[in-house]
Amino acid sequence: MITLSGVHKSFGPNRVLRGVDLTIPKGQSMVIIGGSGTGKSVLLKCVLGLVAPDAGTISLEGQDVTRGDRDAFLARFGMLFQGGALFDSLRVWENVAFRLLRGAKAMPKDEARAVAIEKLRRVGLKPAVADLFPGELSGGMQKRVGLARAIAANPEVIFFDEPTTGLDPIMSGVINALIREIVVEMGSTAMAITHDMSSVRAIADQVAMLHDGVIRWTGPVAEMDAASDPYLQQFIHGRATGPIEGVR
């Protein structure tokens, strides 16, 4: 279980997070929605330790993520970045096996390559892709490689940052379905941020809406459409008029 309590983060005068309280139950898939610039990525980076919150606590299974052995903590996480964030200078299989080849529990190269090819197969890519460089792949293939890298070490928690941004609707559907399958299959806890409602409906068990630096609404995805919150309703239906200003 991931618990965020009173998380604040400002950049100069810009107060991005103003007291975020959120609980993500173990084995559940939580999707955080919200408009552009509402602090979804900052929230995700706070959980990962890439950005230090100004105040509040973030814990995983009751353990404060800002204390203790950082590497051991990160070893329990997998992350799919918005643009893939694949290392240009490494071959696809080396990207996927990056964690497996390094650290105290580093695998022999052949074994790590075999695991990488198996993970690539799991995300629908052929073994021939393993020896290509990321620059030789399409956007959709890069997302799949990023997903394969995120699941390579069988993490307990997987994070997804805008997993379908920049993809066509069909490829978005494929990636959403893959994410859902993999999260269910691995029994991982998942935290995704997106403003793509088709992703929300495909991936989420639980949904939380971030607005004005706080969690405006949270609940099961099945209850989202019937919720009375006007902010949530404006967002999920993409209405230009409502309590959320069009120009922010």
Next chain:
Amino acid sequence: MIARTLAQIGRPVLAVLAAFGRVALFAADTIRHLLTPPFYGREFAIALLQIGWFSLPVVGLTAFFTGGALALQIYSGGARFSAEAVVPQIVAIGMARELGPVLGGLMVAARVASSIAAEIGTMKVTEQIDALVTLSTHPMKYLTVPRVLAATLAVPILVAVGDSIGIGGGWLVGVTKLGFNSATYIQNTNDFLEVWDVGSGLVKGAVFGFIVALMGCYFGMNSGRGAQGVGAATKAAVVAASVMILAANYVLTGLFFTS
């Protein structure tokens, strides 16, 4: 009025001092990570190849033409007081002590600091550095340490090669254009050149290599967003590395050759 003037002077001075402080902390952090495991040997080998081997042509050509031009200058300048015969000695000392390390360092700064800053800056804006962190890999250990160590070791070797080529350039001009006897030219060079002339240049080369890679990594890691941010980081890395090389050269020359 006075307060405003003082503030206008003080603000940029404070900004420069703060920038020096950040670079110093970055350098200290790099050395700390250099001394603690893990060490990424593959990245070090790649950096050694990129910084050392692939810089050889540009450093060699620069040294060759500089050595040749130096011979011509000394010959024509020396003719004013009948000292044309000192060409071999002055070319050797000039190349080994000053021009070899400084021009070699500046050429490596142009080629390597820009490349490192652009590469790391692009990695930053495309979230590859964040990805490293999430994969339990410290960016300082994986990106900065191998490059800084490789440059610190490779640039003295480049300087040694550059010194030899530069002296060779002077010899070629001396023999083919200035009428020197080849054996005498070489004999004069050997007799005059001392070990410390070469050694001091190599020490300078190591310091310049450290500066070049450190500036490339520092500005890359602190790159702004987008293409403009990476471009600005690249330019800043080359300018800062070049100025710091010239400043360090003055300090080291004072340290080595004045008592």
